[in-house]
Structure formats: C-alpha cells, structure tokens
Amino acid sequence: MSDITQSGPVLAADGTPLKRSLARALRMQKLRALMLIAPLLLFILLTFIFPIADMLFRSVENGIVADTLPKTVVALQDWDPDSGEAPGEEVFTALAADMQVAAKEKTHTRLGTRLNYELTGISSLFRKSGRKVSRWDLAADAPFKDKFLSIDKDWGSIEVWRTISTYTPKYTNGYFLNSVDMQKGPDGAEMRPENQQIYITLFMRTLVMSLVITGSCILLGYPVAWILANLPSRTANMLMILVLLPFWTSLLVRTSAWKVMLQQQGVINDVLVWLGFVADDARLVMINNQFGTIVAMTHILLPFMILPMYSVMQTIQPTYLRAAKSLGATNWTAFWRVYFPQSVPGIGAGSILVFILAIGYYITPEIVGGTKGVFISNRIAYHISSSLNWGLAAALGTILLAVVLLLYWTYDKIVGIDNVKLG
Numbered sequence: 232m233s234d235i236t237q238s239g240p241v242l243a244a245d246g247t248p249l250k251r252s253l254a255r256a257l258r259m260q261k262l263r264a265l266m267l268i269a270p271l272l273l274f275i276l277l278t279f280i281f282p283i284a285d286m287l288f289r290s291v292e293n294g295i296v297a298d299t300l301p302k303t304v305v306a307l308q309d310w311d312p313d314s315g316e317a318p319g320e321e322v323f324t325a326l327a328a329d330m331q332v333a334a335k336e337k338t339h340t341r342l343g344t345r346l347n348y349e350l351t352g353i354s355s356l357f358r359k360s361g362r363k364v365s366r367w368d369l370a371a372d373a374p375f376k377d378k379f380l381s382i383d384k385d386w387g388s389i390e391v392w393r394t395i396s397t398y399t400p401k402y403t404n405g406y407f408l409n410s411v412d413m414q415k416g417p418d419g420a421e422m423r424p425e426n427q428q429i430y431i432t433l434f435m436r437t438l439v440m441s442l443v444i445t446g447s448c449i450l451l452g453y454p455v456a457w458i459l460a461n462l463p464s465r466t467a468n469m470l471m472i473l474v475l476l477p478f479w480t481s482l483l484v485r486t487s488a489w490k491v492m493l494q495q496q497g498v499i500n501d502v503l504v505w506l507g508f509v510a511d512d513a514r515l516v517m518i519n520n521q522f523g524t525i526v527a528m529t530h531i532l533l534p535f536m537i538l539p540m541y542s543v544m545q546t547i548q549p550t551y552l553r554a555a556k557s558l559g560a561t562n563w564t565a566f567w568r569v570y571f572p573q574s575v576p577g578i579g580a581g582s583i584l585v586f587i588l589a590i591g592y593y594i595t596p597e598i599v600g601g602t603k604g605v606f607i608s609n610r611i612a613y614h615i616s617s618s619l620n621w622g623l624a625a626a627l628g629t630i631l632l633a634v635v636l637l638l639y640w641t642y643d644k645i646v647g648i649d650n651v652k653l654g
Contacts, residue, residue, distance in 0.1 A: 283632070290625035293403040296395065299342040300329040304399045312396060312417065317387045323376040327364055334361040348620050349405065349414070350394040356385050393417070406626035430610070430627065437606040438634070440525060441589040445536075447529040448585050449578060452536035456577070459537075460544035471541075474534050482531065486595045489527040493517040493599070519601025527599045532588055536581035543577030579646055587635060607631060 243252040297304050302325035310318045333339035343357030360382050372378065379386040397415050398405065405415055412428035413420050422428070455474070459467045477485060492498045495514040503509040517523055547570060555565035593608045600609070607627060614624035642648065 286625045286628050288625075289622055290406050290629045291402045291404065292622065293345075293398055293405070294401045295338075295342055295345050296398050297401055299333050299338050300326065300395070300399075302326075303329050303395070307392070307396050307399065310392070310396065312389065312393045315389065317376075317389065318392055320374050320376050322392075323379055323386075324373060326379070327367060327375040328369060330361060330364040331367065331369065334365040344619065346394055346398065348409075348618075348623065349398065350390060352385070353391060353394065356383055356391065359383060360386075406622040407630070409623050410626040410630055430607070433605070433607045433610055434630070434634070436521075437590055437608070437631075440521060440604075440606070441586055443525055444528050444532060444589045445582050445586045447525065448533050448536035449582065451529065452533055452540060452581065453574075453578070456537050456540035456544055457574075459541050460547070461549070474537050477531065477534055482594060483598075485531060486527055486598045489523070489530065490518060490599050493523050493526065518599055519604065521600070521604040523599040523601070524596050524604035524606075527595050528589060528592060531595060532585045535584045535588060539580035539584065540574065540577035543580070544574055547573045575646075579642075583639070583642065586638070590631065590635060 241249040243249050245252070303322060306322040306325040307318060310322060330339060333342065339357045339361040340354070343354035346357070347354035360379065363382055367375075367378070376386075385391055408414055408420055409423075410430050412423050412431050414423050415421075459470055459474075462470065494500070495516065495518075497518075499517065500509065500514045504511050504514065509515060517526070551569050551573075552565050555569045556562070560568070590606070591608050592606060593612055596604055596606045597609050597612075600606070608631075611624045611627050611631075614620040614627070639648075
C-alpha cells in the first residue's frame with residue numbers, strides 16, 4: 232500500500248486504487264457465492280419456478296384457434312353473432328383453405344378437441360370434415376358453404392360459429408370461468424346450467440375437509456406430542472419410532488389398509504357387530520365417502536402434526552408449570568395459561584404443514600373417497616390424464632394456489648408467521 236502521507240488516492244500493493252481493488256474483490260466474492268448456490272438455484276428454477284410459470288401461462292393461453300384457422304379468424308371479424316344467421320360464403324372459403332392445411336398437418340383434431348371443451352360435439356364435426364375437405368379442389372369446387380352443410384348441418388349452427396368466434400383471441404379467461412362454474416355467453420360471463428356446476432362444490436369441499444383433517448390432527452397429535460415431550464428421553468425415543476413407522480410403509484399400502492378396515496364387511500364393522508353396537512344387517516358405511524377420506528388422511532398426515540409440536544414442546548421448561556402450581560394455579564389453569572401459549576408455535580407449524588399437504592392430496596381421496604369424498608386435486612388429475620384439458624387443469628391449479636396463498640396471508644395477519652417454529 233502506498234504511503235498515506237502522499238497526496239492522491241490510496242493505492243493497493245499492485246498500484247491500483249484501493250477503492251477499485253476492494254470493489255473488484257467484493258465482486259469476485261459475490262461471484263464465488265453465486266457459483267456455490269448455482270446448482271440449487273438451477274434446481275429450484277427447473278422444478279419449482281418454471282412449472283408454476285408454465286401452469287399460469289397455460290391457464291390463459293388459447294392460440295390453437297388462431298394458429299389453426301388464421302384465414303377464418305380474419306374473415307369472422309365481419310360476422311355478427313347476433314344476426315341470427317351463419318357466416319357467409321367468404322368465411323366458409325377461408326375455412327376450406329384452413330381446413331386443408333390443418334388436415335394435412337393433422338391439427339384439426341386438436342382444434343376440435345379444444346373447442347369440444349366449450350361445446351360438446353364440435354370435435355366430431357372437425358374430425359369428420361377434415362377428411363372430406365382434404366380432397367377438395369379450392370380453385371374449382373367453390374362455393375363451399377353448401378359443401379360444408381352437406382358434410383354436417385351443424386356448420387350452419389349459430390352456436391358452433393359463436394364458439395369459434397368467442398375463442399379466436401390468443402388469450403382467454405374461459406378456463407377460469409369454467410373453474411368457477413361459469414362460461415362465456417352471448418352477453419358475457421354467465422353461470423353454467425345447474426347440472427354442470429361442480430367446481431365450486433369441489434373447492435368448498437376441499438377447503439372444509441382439509442380444515443377438518445387439520446383439526447383432527449391437532450386433537451389427536453397434541454396429547455401424543457405432550458407425552459413424548461415429557462417422558463424420559465430413552466422411552467420417548469422408543470415411542471417416537473411408532474410415530475415415524477408410517478414413513479417406512481408405502482402410502483398406497485396404508486391407504487389400501489384403510490379401505491379394507493372401513494368397508495362394510497371390514498374389521499371395524501365386524502368388531503362393532505360382535506360387540507352388539509351395530510346390527511348385522513345395518514353395518515356402517517364408512518368408505519367411499521367423506522368420512523373415509525377424513526379418517527385415512529388424518530392417519531396419514533398425523534406425523535406431520537406431531538413432529539413440529541413435539542419439537543416445540545421439548546423446549547418448554549417443566550419448571551414453568553411447577554412455578555404456576557406453586558403460586559396456586561390449578562392443573563388446568565397452569566396448562567392453559569402457561570404451557571399452551573408456549574406450544575402454539577408448534578401447533579401453527581404443524582397446521583400449515585398438514586393443511587397445505589391435505590389440500591393438494593390425490594391418492595388417498597381417489598382410493599377411499601368415492602364420489603362424495605374426492606378433492607379438487609382429483610379433478611385436476613382427471614383433466615391432465617383423461618380429458619387432456621390442460622388449460623382447465625392449469626386454471627384450477629392456479630385458483631388452488633391463490634387460495635393457499637390467501638390463507639397463508641390471513642394466518643400471517645392473525646397469528647403471525649414469525650410465531651411458527653419447528654423447535
């Protein structure tokens with residue numbers, strides 16, 4: 232370093248200004264820190280951030296209509312759906328040109344599948360027309376309106392063209408409307424027919440049952456965690472194995488076991504009949520309904536409630552209770568006013584963990600829930616694997632994510648996320 236008595240900037244050993252040298256060293260330090268966390272950052276981006284971003288995009292993306300029928304979309308801009316008449320010859324001419332390209336690239340079936348989500352039967356209309364339009368001569372076979380009507384009279388339906396026209400924009404809120412039992416109508420958003428409204432019921436059922444499961448885990452897990460925290464370490468460690476034992480057993484096996492136990496000819500009903508509590512011809516229905524889902528999921532998620540509460544209870548000094556009792560408090564008063572408030576952070580941590588796991592559970596409701604005990608996650612899985620309506624599945628998932636974030640925010644405002652501790 233240069234002599235500090237000299238005028239001018241302070242220099243480092245290599246002759247560069249000290250300020251610049253320190254800034255360079257700091258940049259190198261930050262770069263090394265970034266490279267150390269780069270694998271973890273890349274893993275989080277690939278497995279967490281990108282999938283969520285893709286889900287959000289798919290919930291509003293609707294480019295298949297404009298990409299498959301570009302000329303038809305342009306021609307439809309001059310058509311008035313309220314005129315009560317099907318589009319004119321120019322629209323059908325554009326449709327014939329687009330359909331020939333789509334049939335050659337085999338994209339007309341995908342378009343029909345997409346529009347079939349909004350209007351049942353339109354998928355077969357596109358599939359049937361694609362085969363015949365591919366053989367037409369666009370220069371010699373005009374006009375095309377009558378030819379399309381000869382293929383299927385539904386090409387003259389206002390509803391078919393209204394559906395095509397409604398979903399021509401590249402982005403749509405139709406998936407979100409479907410997610411709350413609504414649809415796009417002639418005058419804007421409107422409720423679906425009552426016999427098609429299922430998603431609001433599923434959302435409410437999922438929330439209510441998740442709260443019930445969380446409450447059941449608190450009631451069952453709190454005494455267990457208290458006993459484990461107040462036993463000698465050797466005994467507590469042995470009993471802790473029983474809490475951890477479910478983790479060593481397959482989830483599918485545990486769920487199937489509950490299906491065997493809860494069915495009408497199962498172990499529990501046999502015991503109740505043997506004890507005389509239930510008549511043999513009036514066995515309880517405890518499976519393929521909400522009761523079966525709550526029982527099975529409470530058992531499966533109970534360790535996730537016990538472990539955080541146990542960790543927090545271990546830090547509560549027994550001398551606090553003894554001091555409260557020595558001052559005249561009863562057992563209940565000492566527990567409620569001294570012990571319980573200190574265990575609330577463990578309850579909060581376990582509740583958040585169990586509730587978030589419960590609200591997205593899939594396997595257990597699918598096996599033991601029947602038609603009355605399934606969650607919204609089962610419907611999302613159906614649209615991903617069976618109906619292939621990924622846009623609606625993404626919209627349902629986005630709403631579920633928003634509900635969880637809203638509940639998390641509410642919990643933070645009421646209880647305070649800083650009070651959540653794992654030990």
